[in-house]
Amino acid sequence: MDESQLLKGILEACVLHIISQKETYGYQIIIDLDQAGFHNIIEGTLYPILTRLEKKEYISCRKGKSPLGPTRKYYSITPLGQKSLDEYLIVYQSVIDKTNQLLFK
Amino acid sequence: MEQEDVYVNYIRLLKDEYKETFGRIDIYIASHGLVVDNTSEIMEDVLDLLLTAQENHVPIENIIGKDFEKFCNQLIESHKESIVERFLSYFQWFRYIALLLGILELIAMIFDYLDGVEKSWNIPVEVGNLCASIIISFFIAFLFNILRKKLVLKKWYTPKLDTVFVIFLVVFIIISCFFGSDYLFSFILIPRFLFIPLTFIFFIFMTIRKRKQKKENHRPSFYKKVHNKMIEDYRKEYEKYQKKQENHIDVKTWYEKKYKKELFYQIITNIILVIILLGFIIFVSRDSEMFDTIIFIIIITCIEIPIFSFFNKGNRIRKNIYNEIKKKNTDIYDDSLFQKE
Numbered sequence: 401m402d403e404s405q406l407l408k409g410i411l412e413a414c415v416l417h418i419i420s421q422k423e424t425y426g427y428q429i430i431i432d433l434d435q436a437g438f439h440n441i442i443e444g445t446l447y448p449i450l451t452r453l454e455k456k457e458y459i460s461c462r463k464g465k466s467p468l469g470p471t472r473k474y475y476s477i478t479p480l481g482q483k484s485l486d487e488y489l490i491v492y493q494s495v496i497d498k499t500n501q502l503l504f505k
Numbered sequence: 506m507e508q509e510d511v512y513v514n515y516i517r518l519l520k521d522e523y524k525e526t527f528g529r530i531d532i533y534i535a536s537h538g539l540v541v542d543n544t545s546e547i548m549e550d551v552l553d554l555l556l557t558a559q560e561n562h563v564p565i566e567n568i569i570g571k572d573f574e575k576f577c578n579q580l581i582e583s584h585k586e587s588i589v590e591r592f593l594s595y596f597q598w599f600r601y602i603a604l605l606l607g608i609l610e611l612i613a614m615i616f617d618y619l620d621g622v623e624k625s626w627n628i629p630v631e632v633g634n635l636c637a638s639i640i641i642s643f644f645i646a647f648l649f650n651i652l653r654k655k656l657v658l659k660k661w662y663t664p665k666l667d668t669v670f671v672i673f674l675v676v677f678i679i680i681s682c683f684f685g686s687d688y689l690f691s692f693i694l695i696p697r698f699l700f701i702p703l704t705f706i707f708f709i710f711m712t713i714r715k716r717k718q719k720k721e722n723h724r725p726s727f728y729k730k731v732h733n734k735m736i737e738d739y740r741k742e743y744e745k746y747q748k749k750q751e752n753h754i755d756v757k758t759w760y761e762k763k764y765k766k767e768l769f770y771q772i773i774t775n776i777i778l779v780i781i782l783l784g785f786i787i788f789v790s791r792d793s794e795m796f797d798t799i800i801f802i803i804i805i806t807c808i809e810i811p812i813f814s815f816f817n818k819g820n821r822i823r824k825n826i827y828n829e830i831k832k833k834n835t836d837i838y839d840d841s842l843f844q845k846e
Contacts (some may be wrong), residue, residue, distance in 0.1 A: 470552050
């Protein structure tokens with residue numbers, strides 16, 4: 401099975417989780433994901449994820465100035481996004497528990 | 506600096522492989538034919554990514570991954586547009602041509618009517634050339650962009666080579682339209698009473714759409730863009746001047762001199778324009794009747810005023826910057842002169 405397919409949904413939740421910690425921007429999210437071990441799946445997938453999250457109104461975006469000068473998009477989580485993340489974590493934990501029970505019994 | 510709108514100015518901060526990667530992504534995204542506003546928005550994101558990576562000495566591979574093509578396609582996917590939107594954005598370029606054709610045909614119709622031509626509004630307009638030009642240019646640009654997308658993946662295809670390629674494309678399109686359009690669609694004839702309103706409707710529709718898009722995307726106005734760019738250019742020019750001259754004058758005196766020189770050229774240009782206009786009127790009135798001459802003057806004034814006011818925007822902005830500098834008693838290096846989005 402293609403690892404990237406499996407990770408697609410999880411990645412969306414991970415991005416939402418990173419944004420929920422504090423207001424952040426594209427580069428920092430990539431670095432955070434990279435440090436978490438998602439090395440080979442980044443390749444641009446972040447931007448469609450951010451667009452999807454924005455369309456669902458899970459995150460909001462404001463344009464600001466980066467310390468180097470050009471425009472930077474800063475993302476922050478919305479109450480709807482926080483609610484969705486909390487719900488996801490419950491479902492995710494439940495799926496993991498069931499999977500663990502089945503695979504490692 | 507508060508020049509959020511002119512991301513182009515920051516590209517020069519990129520070095521070596523970061524600069525090269527930016528150039529390649531730019532070509533790839535541009536060849537996809539997205540709406541211009543979306544392309545700039547994507548490139549703003551890419552610029553921020555690469556500049557920050559360069560500053561932190563993070564390898565490009567850590568940012569865009571191993572697959573350049575996949576990275577670009579994902580970026581494009583984040584700004585997905587419908588085919589209709591892309592078609593409309595392509596036709597955006599034709600709105601000024603349509604307006605010009607409409608005005609010219611309207612003038613021809615008025616003159617035909619005054620010359621006693623019967624039912625001058627019924628005379629058919631050959632739109633075959635226009636249709637053929639649109640289709641030819643669209644087809645060539647489409648094929649060219651497919652080729653460009655493949656070429657940019659090759660190491661030897663540099664942004665400089667791409668510029669040469671684009672110039673070649675433009676020349677090729679012009680030649681193709683010029684020679685090919687005579688033979689295609691020559692059977693398409695539309696009467697003036699339909700052609701003129703259609704061109705105006707097309708222009709108005711496309712202009713409203715463009716404005717709406719700008720509002721939705723929060724793009725800065727043309728005025729603000731020019732205003733900020735002008736200050737940037739003044740700074741660059743002064744820095745160049747400083748490098749050239751050994752005994753250079755201070756920035757305030759340099760700017761004062763520069764503005765007065767520009768003002769002088771502006772007055773000369775205006776005088777030349779008025780002379781040309783008067784020459785035109787005198788030339789026409791020599792062989793025409795008084796009534797025709799008056800009509801001609803009215804039409805030419807109606808055309809000239811918007812054109813002149815459009816080109817005069819630059820002078821107005823220049824004057825505003827000058828007045829602001831005087832009022833604040835500052836110089837061109839004052840960042841508060843930049844207009845915010």
